Amino acid sequence: MTAPGLVEVRDLVLCAGGRTVLDGVRLDVAAGEAVGIVGASGSGKTTTALAVLGHLRDGITHVAGTVHVAGAPVLPGRPPRGVGYLGQDPGASLNPYRTVRAVLTAAGGVRRDRAGVDALLGRVGLPAGLARRYPHQLSGGQQQRVALAIALARDPGLLVLDEPTTGLDVLARADVHRELASLRAAGVALLWIGHDAETLAANVDRLVTVADGRVVASGPPEPARFTLTSEAAPAEVVLAASGIVGGYGATRVLHGVDLHVGAGERVAVLGASGTGKTTLARVLAGLHPAAADTVTVDGATLHPDVRRRTRPQRAALQYVAQSPSEALHPRQPVRTALHRPLRLLRNLRGAAADAEAAALLEVVGLSADTAGLLPAELSGGQRQRVSLARALAARPRVLVCDEVTSALDPGTRDAVLGLLGRLCAQDGLGVVLVTHDVEVAATADRVVVLAEGHVVADGPVPDVLGGDLLPGGVPSHLVELLRPDVADPTVRGTVNVVPSRRAAVTAPTVVSDDSPPTG
Amino acid sequence: MRWPGTRVASGVLAVLLVVIVVGPLVAPYDPAAPVGLPYEPPTPQALLGTDALGRDLLSRILDGGLPMLGTALAGAVAGSALGTVAGLLAAWWDGRSGRSRWVEGAVLRPLDTLAIVPPMLLVLLILTAFTGHAGLVLAVALTGVPLSARVLRAAAAPVVTRAHVEAAVARGEGPAWIVGRELLPLVAGPLVADLGIRFVAAIYVVTAAGFLGVGPSGTDWGTLIVEALPGVELAPLLLAVPVVLVALLAVSVTVLADDAVRRSRAVLA
Numbered sequence: 001m002t003a004p005g006l007v008e009v010r011d012l013v014l015c016a017g018g019r020t021v022l023d024g025v026r027l028d029v030a031a032g033e034a035v036g037i038v039g040a041s042g043s044g045k046t047t048t049a050l051a052v053l054g055h056l057r058d059g060i061t062h063v064a065g066t067v068h069v070a071g072a073p074v075l076p077g078r079p080p081r082g083v084g085y086l087g088q089d090p091g092a093s094l095n096p097y098r099t100v101r102a103v104l105t106a107a108g109g110v111r112r113d114r115a116g117v118d119a120l121l122g123r124v125g126l127p128a129g130l131a132r133r134y135p136h137q138l139s140g141g142q143q144q145r146v147a148l149a150i151a152l153a154r155d156p157g158l159l160v161l162d163e164p165t166t167g168l169d170v171l172a173r174a175d176v177h178r179e180l181a182s183l184r185a186a187g188v189a190l191l192w193i194g195h196d197a198e199t200l201a202a203n204v205d206r207l208v209t210v211a212d213g214r215v216v217a218s219g220p221p222e223p224a225r226f227t228l229t230s231e232a233a234p235a236e237v238v239l240a241a242s243g244i245v246g247g248y249g250a251t252r253v254l255h256g257v258d259l260h261v262g263a264g265e266r267v268a269v270l271g272a273s274g275t276g277k278t279t280l281a282r283v284l285a286g287l288h289p290a291a292a293d294t295v296t297v298d299g300a301t302l303h304p305d306v307r308r309r310t311r312p313q314r315a316a317l318q319y320v321a322q323s324p325s326e327a328l329h330p331r332q333p334v335r336t337a338l339h340r341p342l343r344l345l346r347n348l349r350g351a352a353a354d355a356e357a358a359a360l361l362e363v364v365g366l367s368a369d370t371a372g373l374l375p376a377e378l379s380g381g382q383r384q385r386v387s388l389a390r391a392l393a394a395r396p397r398v399l400v401c402d403e404v405t406s407a408l409d410p411g412t413r414d415a416v417l418g419l420l421g422r423l424c425a426q427d428g429l430g431v432v433l434v435t436h437d438v439e440v441a442a443t444a445d446r447v448v449v450l451a452e453g454h455v456v457a458d459g460p461v462p463d464v465l466g467g468d469l470l471p472g473g474v475p476s477h478l479v480e481l482l483r484p485d486v487a488d489p490t491v492r493g494t495v496n497v498v499p500s501r502r503a504a505v506t507a508p509t510v511v512s513d514d515s516p517p518t519g
Numbered sequence: 520m521r522w523p524g525t526r527v528a529s530g531v532l533a534v535l536l537v538v539i540v541v542g543p544l545v546a547p548y549d550p551a552a553p554v555g556l557p558y559e560p561p562t563p564q565a566l567l568g569t570d571a572l573g574r575d576l577l578s579r580i581l582d583g584g585l586p587m588l589g590t591a592l593a594g595a596v597a598g599s600a601l602g603t604v605a606g607l608l609a610a611w612w613d614g615r616s617g618r619s620r621w622v623e624g625a626v627l628r629p630l631d632t633l634a635i636v637p638p639m640l641l642v643l644l645i646l647t648a649f650t651g652h653a654g655l656v657l658a659v660a661l662t663g664v665p666l667s668a669r670v671l672r673a674a675a676a677p678v679v680t681r682a683h684v685e686a687a688v689a690r691g692e693g694p695a696w697i698v699g700r701e702l703l704p705l706v707a708g709p710l711v712a713d714l715g716i717r718f719v720a721a722i723y724v725v726t727a728a729g730f731l732g733v734g735p736s737g738t739d740w741g742t743l744i745v746e747a748l749p750g751v752e753l754a755p756l757l758l759a760v761p762v763v764l765v766a767l768l769a770v771s772v773t774v775l776a777d778d779a780v781r782r783s784r785a786v787l788a
Contacts, residue, residue, distance in 0.1 A: 287685050306689045314691055321682030329683040331704045337683075341690045390686065 005068075006031045006158055006189050007052055012065035012075075014047060014056065014213075021047050021060060023213040031157060034190040036200035036221065039210035045193045048210065049160050052191060054079040069158065084151030084159045090143035093150065094135040100146050101131035108153030124149045124179045141175040148179060158189040177203060236263045238430040239284070239297055239317070239398040246276075246283050246290035253279045254290070255453040261398060261430035266420065268433045268441035268461075271450035278322070280450065281402040281434045285319035297397055315345040318391035322403040324383035327390075328375040334361075334386050335371040341393040360389040364419060381412030388419065398430040399423075405440055417443045438465060528774035535768050539588050542581030550574060550582040550738045558753040570757055571750050576743075580760060583738030588768075590652065590735040591721035594659025598721070599714045601660065602667020605630060607702065609668070610675035627668055634665035638724055639731070646733050655735055659724050663717040674709035678702055708783015715776025719769040726765055740765055 007029035014022040022044045029035045039045045050057060051067055054074035062075055069080035087093060095103060104117045112120070118128040124145040135143055144164060151159060165176050181203060184190055194200045200207060201221035209217040239261040247253040253276040261267045271277045282288035284295055286306030295302045297316045303309050321327045328337055338357040342348040348356055358368040364385040375383055384404055391399055401420070405413040417440060423429045433444050441447050447464040449457035457464050548554050553573035554565060561568045567576035605626050612622040633641075645658040678684065684701045692701070703710070728734050729741020736742070740761040747757035 285689060287689065307691070311691065314689060319686070319689060321685065323682060327682040327686065329701060329704075332683075332700070340687070340692065340696075344690050344692065387682075394690065 005029060006033075006070055007191065008066075008068040009048070009052065010066045010068075012048070012051060012067060013063040014044075014051065014060050015063050016057075016060045020063075021213055022051070024065070025210070025213065025215055027052075027208060027215065029158065029189055029191055032187045032189050033206065034184050034192065034204040036192045036194060036204035036207045037210055038194055038200060038207060043210045044213040045210045046162055049162055049191060049193050051075060052080075052158075052160055053083060053085055082154065082157045084154060084156035086144075086148050086151045086159060086161045086164045088163045090135075090147040093147045094143060096135050098134070099131065100133055100135070100138070103146070104131070104149060104153065107150045108155075110153070112153075120149045120153060121146075123152055123183075125175065125182075144176050145179055148176065152183070156188065158191065159183065161190060161192040163194055164192075237261070238263045239295070239432070241284060241293065241295045243292055243294060244280060244283055244290055245292040246279055246288060248279075252291075253453050254283070256292075257450070257453065257455055259284075259432070259448060259455070261432055263397075263428040263430055264424045265446065266424050266431045266433055266444040268435055268444035268447045269450055270435060270438065270441040270447055272436060275450045276453040277434045277436070277450055278402055281319065281400050281432065284400050284432065285317065287319065311345060315341075315394040316397045318394050318396035318399050320384075320387055320391045320399060320401045320404050322406060324380050324387055324407055325375070327387040328383055330375055333372055333374055334378075337386060337390050338371070338393050341390055345394045356393070357389075360393055361386075363392065363423075364389045365415070379412075381408050381416065384408060384412075384416055385419070388416070392423070396429065398432065400432045400434070402434045403436070404433075405435070406437070413440070441465065524774050525778045528771040528778075531767055532771040532775065535764070535771070536588075538581065539584035542584050546578040546581040548575040548578040550579040554578075558750050558757075560754070561756065567760055568754055568756055570743075570746060570754070576757060576760065579738045579743060580740070580764070583736055583740055583743060584764075586652075586736040587722070587725050587729070587734070587739040587741070590655050590739075591659065591718060591725045593656045594724070595663060595714060595718040595721040597656065597660035598663025599667045599710070599717050602630075602664045602669075602713070602717075603671045603710060605664065605668035606671025606673075607675050607698065607706075609672045610679050611702075623672075627665075627672065630665035630668050633661060638662040638720075639727055642724060642728055643731070643733070646728070652735055655725065655728060655733070658728075659721045662724055663720060667713050667717060670709060670713045671706060674706045675702060678705045681705075705783075708779050711779040712776040712783075715772045715779065719772050719776075722765060722769055 005028045007027065009025055009027035012022050012025045012027075013020065025044070025048055027035075027037075027048065037045045037048060047057070047060065052069060052074070054067070054069075056062060056075075065075075066073060067075045069083060072078075072080060074080045100121070101114075101117050104120050105112060107120075117131055121128055121130060126142060126145055126149070130138065130142065130146075135146070138146065148164070159180075161180070164180070180190065180192075184203070190204065192200060192204055204221060206218065207221040208215055237260050239259070241257070241259045244254050244257040244259075245252065257276070257280055259267070259269070259280070269277050269280060279288055283290040283293055283304070286295075286302065286304060286309060290304055293304055295304075295317075297313065300313060300316075302313050302317065306314060328334075335354075335357060338360055339349075339353050342353045342356055346356075354371075357371055361368055361370055366382060366385055366389070370378070370382070370386070375386070378386065384407070388399075388404070399420070405416055408416060420431055420433070421443065424431055431444075433440065435441055442461055442465055444461060446459065447457070447461050448455055449464060548565075551574065553569075554575045555562075555569045555573050557569060557571050557573045559565060559569040559573070565575045565577065567580070570576055570579065609622045609627050636644075641662055642655070642658040645661065646654045648654070649657060679702065684697065687697055687701050725735060725739065726741030726744070729739040729743075730745045732742075732745075734742045743761040744758060744765075747754070747761070751758050
């Protein structure tokens with residue numbers, strides 16, 4: 001702020017119907033600086049932002065004070081040059097009857113050619129193929145990013161953002177945040193209005209708190225809590241998989257999936273059916289041939305085919321299959337199921353194997369008598385425990401569990417999940433928990449969301465799942481997140497009509513309680 | 520043994536097997552030597568009467584069972600074994616690779632070609648090249664292989680992708696364990712059932728070969744049937760006894776084979 005300020009708001013007083021909305025606001029934004037404005041609803045933060053754009057809402061009058069942007073006065077009614085604006089609702093800023101290309105071609109009052117439109121889309125991280133679509137054929141995050149592209153069309157030195165991610169699902173939010181962060185890195189100044197200091201903290205240099213039309217605090221933001229907890233514990237990585245591409249015949253199911261698991265970490269791979277979760281688990285286990293993959297356990301690269309892996313490598317990564325009724329041989333007793341891996345992977349036989357098998361059964365909460373039983377004599381939960389014990393018999397570093405709880409009733413499911421949690425905590429076992437169940441994913445440490453063979457979200461449970469899990473309920477944003485058409489359209493053959501629940505031609509302007517019109 | 524038919528079939532088959540196996544030893548007369556007048560009705564000397572040349576029917580029945588049974592059994596077992604190998608190979612490679620079904624193309628397609636040749640034509644063709652017992656066994660085996668392979672491939676296909684088989688592969692079990700302990704116990708039901716059907720088909724083929732004059736022995740039951748035809752009005756027993764015996768053998772084996780399928784389903788369900 002030693003440099004001449006890009007934005008200088010001095011003692012701005014705005015009134016609406018006799019009530020003072022802004023009471024002597026003073027605000028500076030330096031070139032290239034990112035400033036966040038937070039405050040409760042009705043505190044005047046949106047009014048401040050609009051004032052910077054030289055706009056006063058209906059009924060608001062300018063009483064006193066000045067606003068200069070890049071040295072030029074903007075109030076009243078003199079819109080500044082070189083300022084872009086991105087509002088809350090992308091639906092309101094996109095013409096439903098015009099394609100993205102048509103909108104962007106003319107955006108910012110300058111006609112640009114095809115390459116210019118593609119470059120603009122590229123700046124907001126959207127593929128050029130999206131240009132052919134109408135707004136309703138885009139997901140919420142894509143719509144918002146197109147709106148951002150429109151704002152960028154004038155090559156602004158300053159972007160005013162009015163809660164740009166409110167109403168977007170976690171995935172879209174992450175997309176928009178990413179693009180804004182890259183703009184910030186490129187030197188575009190941001191004036192970012194939000195209601196949530198945590199969200200803003202990671203994205204701005206300075207946070208200004210507004211209350212009752214006054215600036216009550218200004219300073220560097222407190223670091224966000226969620227991101228800290230996730231990154232403060234960089235556990236030793238036991239499983240690292242990168243660039244997994246795989247499918248069935250000509251059909252690609254996985255398009256370059258990356259996954260890493262730390263020691264003692266439970267990573268849930270969450271996705272709707274048909275998103276490639278099971279294929280991913282099987283590729284990791286070396287049971288499914290991948291077109292491309294690199295899987296390392298403890299730094300050692302594993303062969304894509306489990307049969308070509310060395311004995312310690314086979315032991316280090318164990319796979320637990322989905323169906324407990326298929327996972328065990330119907331004609332082999334539990335003892336055989338446990339003895340074989342002990343013999344093949346740990347060279348234990350006879351009495352030593354018997355003792356170890358009994359110990360394993362105890363670990364998974366089964367009595368030693370279970371060893372003599374056939375799978376048909378066990379319940380589903382018991383079978384799944386035997387299946388886990390069989391995998392644990394190899395003393396693995398990583399356990400890849402494919403929907404291990406989907407066939408179990410809630411009580412048994414919780415018991416099995418609790419068992420996995422204990423194993424992680426006690427033995428430093430890394431667990432990949434493939435699931436379609438949000439409640440199961442919520443028991444993990446980190447969630448990787450898979451949609452159409454892409455990782456669309458990867459983060460600590462509270463970040464991805466929102467933390468407001470109701471029993472049996474799915475957070476609404478997660479529905480969006482898992483919806484297949486959120487995924488990158490470039491990888492799918494057809495770009496054109498993708499049915500979307502956002503198909504309403506004019507998206508109604510939702511007024512959230514966080515930012516009602518002042519007055 | 521829920522169904523009484525199984526019990527009955529077991530009893531009938533046991534009696535038939537005893538008769539067939541010990542028959543040549545207890546036959547009262549030389550099956551080739553005349554013991555009385557042609558077409559004699561049953562007498563205390565010839566319990567089932569005599570044939571066109573005055574030979575004792577009972578002795579001929581007892582003498583001819585074993586060569587027929589042996590040929591049919593050898594052919595059926597050989598055909599079923601070859602079919603099992605082919606079917607398991609196809610199921611294993613094509614079911615696990617997830618890619619093109621090239622083993623099916625390489626192994627099962629040629630067998631399909633074999634299956635479209637009528638069995639009797641195949642028998643006659645092979646017997647032209649290899650005369651005698653071995654030729655007949657080979658012919659019977661070859662008529663069974665394509666169908667056995669198909670049945671076993673279908674039975675093994677859902678088994679090879681079962682999680683416990685994959686677990687065995689993943690922990691590094693050798694082929695002997697995987698085939699012998701993981702796969703075969705679960706396809707044993709269909710395998711036994713298929714063997715039963717192949718055996719019945721083999722009896723038909725061997726009987727038919729006898730009918731056509733290329734049977735395994737001069738007294739096999741097919742030969743007896745064709746020999747009985749000219750004098751069937753005079754001595755209906757000559758025709759009835761071998762026909763009924765062939766039918767009993769076929770039906771009892773079929774019933775037991777069905778039961779094997781039923782029990783194997785109970786294991787997998």
